[in-house]
Amino acid sequence: MLIKDTEQWANHLFKHAELGDERRTKRLLKISHQMASNTGSSIVKASGSQASIEGAYRFLRNDKVDADNIATAGLISLLPAITLSNTILALEDTSTLCYRHNVTKELGHTGAYKQSSSKGMLAHTVLMVDAETERTIGLGAQHRWCRKDENFGTANDRKRRKYETKESYKWQRSSEEMSTRFADVMDNIISVCDRESDMFEYIDYKTVNNQRFVVKAKHERVVNADGDKLSPYIENQRSFIFG
Template sequence: MNNAQWAKSTFGQADLGDPRRTTRLVKLAETLANDPGKPFVSITQSPADMEGAYRFIRNEHVNADAIAKAGYLVTAAQAAKHNLLLALEDTTAITYSHRSVRDELGHVNQGNNYRGILAHSVLLFAPEQQELVGLIEQSRWTRDISTRGKKHVRTQTPYEEKESFKWQSASVNLSARLGAKMADVISVCDREADIYEYLQYKLSKQHRFVVRSMQSRHIEQSEQKLYDYAAGLESAGQKQIHIAQKGGRKARTATVDIVFAPVTLQVPANKRGESLSLYYVGCEERADDKNALNWHLLTTEPVQSKADALNIIRYYEHRWLVEEYHKAWKTDGTDIENARLQSKDNIERLVTISAFIAVRIVQLKFAREQPDEISCEQVLSPKAWKLLWIKRVSRTLPDTVPSMKWAYTELAKLGGWKDTKQTGKASVKVLWQGWFKLQTILEGYDLAKSLEADL
């Protein structure tokens, strides 16, 4: 879909209390998607459009959750097409330093000059089709600045009032939107979700999950704790795992040993409830290095063979995608952290629209993962790929439609990608820049044809 079609499909059913607001939302989403990351003054086509965009973002009657609900319903409808879905979850901080809004935001553990909004996102991903389906849940909140540095108070706070309750709250919302389809969903979470109450809730609702363990718990299978018990398990074989570059860490490939076993987690001494029967999958890099890869995964999925264990590890490997999404949302794509709006409510409205645009940006990455026989017309119109071919290859068009992989490579190159690291993988940023340049070429072509017809 082009940006106009996408905006109407995603937000056209939003209930904002007045159909004129919905019309303005669709128009604004299209405008932002055409040129993400730039201020209204740079992307609106007229002073009237700019004023309309600002009035919408400042309208106190426009609820950010109502905007998001429209997008969630579209994602839920798309989910029905897939037999297996991963719900990839993570939390991020959206930070701002400009003084006009700092007093309305909360602390984010990044120094005294920064305030922000916390956001917990859930993406649906179809591993069998290698398809990012969409954003199905996102909660946002701010921390009370007076609680900064008071971690000891958390032990006295009821579970339902803790920030960590976000994991269970997300599952409640996910289940409400997907209904019976929830049986085909596996939640994939990092160590922060290793919370007894959360695991207990998921089991009680028969929800499926893969959660990376944060602590070596007591288990009923042994007097040893979980990690010590796992160290004595017989290796089921090895696997290579790619570790992406992050911060000062270099990209590399780790060779890990795989172990698995059924385990029953005992109830923590300070909790009430029942023991939790799960499966354990471990993968450990045998290296004398503090940065050696070591994953302890807890899952509801039956694991009775090496193949089963490898599936669990692959599911967890996809969790990087939600981090990629947050990066595209905050900086590399829609660049919401550079927005200069004057109130928390205004920021939330723009942040929510941009959250769905960021999904659209990240979806481009999966063109590379498609089989060679998949046509690029999955993402590009016939006119679009032909213009891309003429721009990048030659004026002689091919007899058959090029593949998705071809579209990925040429869009990336159009965006300035050089593949200097020889990985064959382009960043979201250059892919989107290539996509935007192609849209400009399309607009120029259509304008030229229109003028030619008039003449």
């Protein structure tokens, strides 16, 4: 079902958000509807009235409002649509969100080096698409984080850190979340990832758990017990299939 009305869209995604108070959920629906109706606008411009502006900022500053609870409501809302699809592509990528205002003092580095002046946060997102109709279903998972200064180190430091504490764990984390959230239809989901995900740990996880995936190759790996390398092996398979 294609939802074109932004109020209906907001209600579909967030009406079951558990924020501890029904009034907070209603405010979330209103803010979502207003922002979706005014794509690219600030809260001030999208809200339309002083009362709406003040209500929106009170909501955002409320310590009792948990962003994860909002996200969970939106992610779970996809389940009915996902169960109707025979094959789903889970398209994954990481976005860098950079800011220039005073709020950056509380955010992390977004550059490759600690000395970088760029500040912001990162978001690893999984976009669910019906492979047959090419219709976008929605977000299947999302992880957001800020880099901490203490996590910036040498390559050797990163090698000694546990896999689960590294940024590269984001690929497996997304699959773990989806396998829990969409357990009954996980066989229909194909993770599609770029070359950054070409890691032994991630590929091993997907293989061991019989999950479907497509990874853009970065490394010329040995792919079987005979010692065949990836590229020659694929070419041999193509010759075998197509003659």
